[in-house]
Amino acid sequence: MGKSLEEVNESVSTLNKKSVFRKILAFFGPAYLISVGYMDPGNWATDIAGGSQFGYSLLWVLLMSNxxxxxxxxxxxxxGIVTQRDLAQASRETYSPFINYILYFLAEIAIAACDLAEVLGMAIGINLLFDIPLIEGVMITVLDTFLLLFLINKGIRKMEAFIITLVMVIGASFIFEMIFAQPEMDKVLLGLIPSMPNETALYIAIGIIGATVMPHNLYLHSSLVQTRKFDRTKEGIKQALKYNFIDSTIAxxxxxxxxAAILILAAATFYKVGMYHVAEIQDAHKFLAPLLGTKWAPILFAVAxxxxxxxxxxxxxxxxxxxxEGYLNLRIQPWVRRIITRLIAIVPAVIVISIFGEGVTGKLLILSQVVLSLQLGFAIIPLIHFVSDKSKMYGFHISKLTQVASWTVATIIVILNGKLVYDEINGWLEASENPIILWLTVVPLAFSxxxxxxxxxxKPFVSKSKINIQNHSPHNLKLKFSESGSSAKKNVAVTVDFSDADEVALNSAFELGGLGAKYTLIHVVETVGAMIFGEHVDDHETSIDEKLLKEYKDMLSEKGFIVEIQLGFGKPNKVIPEIINKGNFDILVMGTHGHTGFKDLIFGTTVDKLRHKISIPLFIVKN
Incomplete structure (x- = not known):
């Protein structure tokens, strides 16, 4: 499996930083990209709705969510730091393909809900500031894709600087809004004491939790921390964990x-004068000027x-x-991938606005956050399992106390969501003229x-010893070999990865050497443990790989081939050349998934970095 966000993976070095301040500064950045997801337009809708209807009383929900x-x-x-896997990759390596497809589908729903909120929010801002129609504002957001490509090509640090600048703009805008609004500080403090006025407040509270704790941020953070290159020793990993926690806390x-400022602003303006039903961002913008007595309030609101x-x-x-990439292992060109992702957001937004008009955007924003909250359990629970697993975390698993806290949070979220789903479905059944349709569709879906x-x-508690490693899945070993060969290649190295590509690679090798040659099968273990401890690693994936390699040797030996096996540890593009250059090989055979023409445009060309590091011919065969 490839690296997460490969184009920027380990692109920021934290090594050779002499002062502590420079060291901390080198790690700072990923959490600020995460933090913008916690102040996106979907949050604005739920915060405004909460503040206008219930004053300061839901501030404690924001604090708890934080x-x-x-x-x-x-x-x-x-x-991400310990395993060098993002959450999607870790799921793909652990669960069966069927479960992974479902989890991927749910993650895409969460992304679509989140993107819908972001696209609508930005389009509303453009509409309010420049009086551009909402549909056209949505179409303008396509330009984000090209801005992202430009920024990521300049490096992750440039992107982080751009995002931090935008965060500063948002923060500065709301500092002025607070000065204009002059909230009642005693009521602000009382709002930090837990209370739940009614069921409507519960719906908004779940929306706030969904808007604050976002599923896609869990995937994103586990990837972004891998942009830092640091010493992969135990001390180096401990230091990276510490600095990233500081980064997350501040951001x-x-x-x-x-x-809190958005909710307080809504409470200090709309709730205070009895405007309890302001939930639309457009309405909030319209009423700010007359209520606060300054034209700058709505302008700063739109800019933020x-x-x-x-x-x-x-x-x-x-x-x-x-x-x-993580769930499907689908590696396509960055610009194609980002256009697809952006269209997933824009198409629903255009359809919704075209059918229902601009007046429903506020309700849609709140609904999108509730949908996000419903997806949370399917991201949180695998995450807790992964970081609690000693074999996966190589000694960096979380403590029992942290596990209890994590499962408590997961339980709270799942119970709240369960109540919301039950109440919603119950309401639909009571209001429906033909409930049998709901009993045959929605109810079975909810149960599934x-x-x-x-x-x-x-499942992990029941079958902890049977972890299913998907990227090194046991091969069925039903290979069809050609045994003829007349080439002078008598010492052939073949890389294997226990995938379908092995059959083609091995057949090609046998055609080169026939029964008279000696074949060395090479496989590289790429786990974090392998990278840190080398051949002394003792984990589940290494034992599986070693067993499979021996099975390959036994099976081929029975067919009359002379076979040796070599297990490497670390990064393949470094380890394979070391093995080849130390041996006396005539040729290296590698299987790959080649492509040309249009596929070349989509997936990118197949270029193996190791070919420049070996002194013998490299024979790449396409699967």
């Missing part, structure tokens, strides 16, 4: 202050909204890329998702 977010994002960062607390939409669409698109959730929760 604590949850900090815990979960730190787990996500830990997974997410800034996001909390922005969210555009900044929030712009920054969150960039990170949302990156998350879409990570999910697609409940069964999936229970499966994900309990």
């Amino acid at each position: 604590i949850m977010a900090l815990l979960l994002q730190s787990l996500s960062a830990r997974l 997410l607390n800034l996001a909390f202050l922005v969210n 909204l555009i900044a929030a939409g712009q920054s969150s669409t960039i990170t949302g698109t990156l998350a879409g890329q990570i999910i697609m 998702f409940l069964i999936l959730l229970l499966y994900i929760v309990f």
